[in-house]
Amino acid sequence: MQLTLEFGGGLELLCDSKKIHNVNVEIQNGEDKLTMKDLLSWVRTNLIKERPEMFMKGDTVRPGVLVLVNDCDWELSGQLNTSLEEKDVVVFISTLHGG
Amino acid sequence: MEQERERNGRLCCLCSGRAALRRPKTLQQLCRECFFRVFEDEIHQVIVSNGLFTRGERVAIGASGGKDSTVLAYVLAKLNQTHDYGLHLFLLSVDEGITGYRDDSLETVHRNQIQYGLPLKVVSYKDLYGWTMDEIVATIGKKNNCTFCGVFRRQALDRGAALLKVDKLVTGHNADDIAETVLLNILRGDIARLSRCTSITTGEDGPIPRCKPFKYTYEKEIVMYAYFKRLDYFSTECIYSPNAYRGFAREFIKDLERLRPRAVLDIIRSGENFRISTTAKMPEQGTCERCGYISSQKWCKACVLLDGLNRGLPKLGIGRSHGVIGASRDRNERNGGKTIESKQCGTLDF
Numbered sequence: 001m002q003l004t005l006e007f008g009g010g011l012e013l014l015c016d017s018k019k020i021h022n023v024n025v026e027i028q029n030g031e032d033k034l035t036m037k038d039l040l041s042w043v044r045t046n047l048i049k050e051r052p053e054m055f056m057k058g059d060t061v062r063p064g065v066l067v068l069v070n071d072c073d074w075e076l077s078g079q080l081n082t083s084l085e086e087k088d089v090v091v092f093i094s095t096l097h098g099g
Numbered sequence: 100m101e102q103e104r105e106r107n108g109r110l111c112c113l114c115s116g117r118a119a120l121r122r123p124k125t126l127q128q129l130c131r132e133c134f135f136r137v138f139e140d141e142i143h144q145v146i147v148s149n150g151l152f153t154r155g156e157r158v159a160i161g162a163s164g165g166k167d168s169t170v171l172a173y174v175l176a177k178l179n180q181t182h183d184y185g186l187h188l189f190l191l192s193v194d195e196g197i198t199g200y201r202d203d204s205l206e207t208v209h210r211n212q213i214q215y216g217l218p219l220k221v222v223s224y225k226d227l228y229g230w231t232m233d234e235i236v237a238t239i240g241k242k243n244n245c246t247f248c249g250v251f252r253r254q255a256l257d258r259g260a261a262l263l264k265v266d267k268l269v270t271g272h273n274a275d276d277i278a279e280t281v282l283l284n285i286l287r288g289d290i291a292r293l294s295r296c297t298s299i300t301t302g303e304d305g306p307i308p309r310c311k312p313f314k315y316t317y318e319k320e321i322v323m324y325a326y327f328k329r330l331d332y333f334s335t336e337c338i339y340s341p342n343a344y345r346g347f348a349r350e351f352i353k354d355l356e357r358l359r360p361r362a363v364l365d366i367i368r369s370g371e372n373f374r375i376s377t378t379a380k381m382p383e384q385g386t387c388e389r390c391g392y393i394s395s396q397k398w399c400k401a402c403v404l405l406d407g408l409n410r411g412l413p414k415l416g417i418g419r420s421h422g423v424i425g426a427s428r429d430r431n432e433r434n435g436g437k438t439i440e441s442k443q444c445g446t447l448d449f
Binding site: 063093 | 128318335356357
């Protein structure tokens with residue numbers, strides 16, 4: 001599945017200082033869809049190069065990291081259960097840096 | 100398509116457009132345009148109901164280039180126009196002299212100056228104190244540098260504000276920051292700061308009052324606003340900031356907020372409603388004999404720290420027992436004059 005991932009608010013520093021990543025994420029064997037939960041564990045394994053604790057806590061994002069799926073707050077779409085589709089844009093923004 | 104509806108089917112509770120976010124404060128789901136309006140209206144209400152400004156005033160916005168001050172500058176400039184406050188707004192930035200951090204964030208402020216049409220003044224530690232933070236860290240190491248930076252920044256903002264001849268200084272401290280500060284002041288037993296850290300305006304008895312129009316504004320909404328408006332802000336952690344103690348408090352607040360977003364406002368309310376026992380002695384305000392800045396001691400903290408740096412004894416002024424100035428010292432030692440040791444970062448030092 002082709003997805004565009006964008007990291008902001010300092011999170012880009014955890015993945016080679018690159019803000020926008022066009023990625024191809026395979027749906028796991030035996031699953032019929034890709035959820036945000038799957039995507040987060042994929043991101044953690046494949047994109048985050050340092051200090052993963054700045055991005056994740058447990059199986060979800062660290063509190064203070066905002067997530068938008070197609071420019072919509074993931075709190076409205078079911079957070080980890082949000083299912084993703086081809087060409088979706090997922091944005092992660094940390095609120096934890098400076099003011 | 101079923102999923103599509105599931106994902107995008109939420110509607111704005113004000114206009115029935117496609118909802119873009121859930122507000123932490125009210126749990127309302129709003130579309131982008133309604134969110135912009137509600138966000139700006141609430142700040143306008145805070146400004147009006149607290150009488151933060153008077154027509155004709157000159158107001159400096161403490162601008163770091165970060166999300167909060169960038170959104171504050173944008174929103175204040177907008178409200179000043181739409182509601183005709185009649186304010187003269189300025190951007191005021193402090194250049195601490197931190198290569199690879201402040202030089203980059205100041206570029207953001209320079210861009211904001213043009214984008215929002217607000218005049219900018221930059222004051223530097225080098226000009227005010229003769230030292231950059233890079234030079235201070237080279238001398239003292241990375242242990243207590245945030246103490247120096249915090250004390251110097253507070254004064255630098257006041258001095259910059261005086262140079263701009265402004266009547267008020269506004270900062271971008273948001274509700275999450277204030278809740279965090281309430282908690283930290285409790286953890287430190289810092290009664291003097293606990294009683295004033297929730298005030299929307301402070302320093303009214305001093306030369307330049309400071310106020311916090313974002314006192315009730317959630318960090319999430321500030322960042323969402325900046326994101327949806329595509330505002331240009333800088334977000335890199337200070338290269339010298341270990342920020343450990345404050346970091347724990349911050350994380351704790353964020354965890355609570357995830358479980359119950361109202362917790363942030365409730366902590367602020369708790370801070371507001373604390374009654375300070377009349378037997379607790381509060382530090383008396385005076386002025387520094389050396390530089391004239393407000394101080395509860397003979398010398399202000401910046402002068403003590405600077406004196407240490409210049410004499411090659413940078414540990415002076417760090418920690419509880421200073422032993423340099425002696426006089427008038429012990430009254431403050433007794434009543435909690437242990438003002439800044441263990442403060443990790445002074446950005447949020449009210």
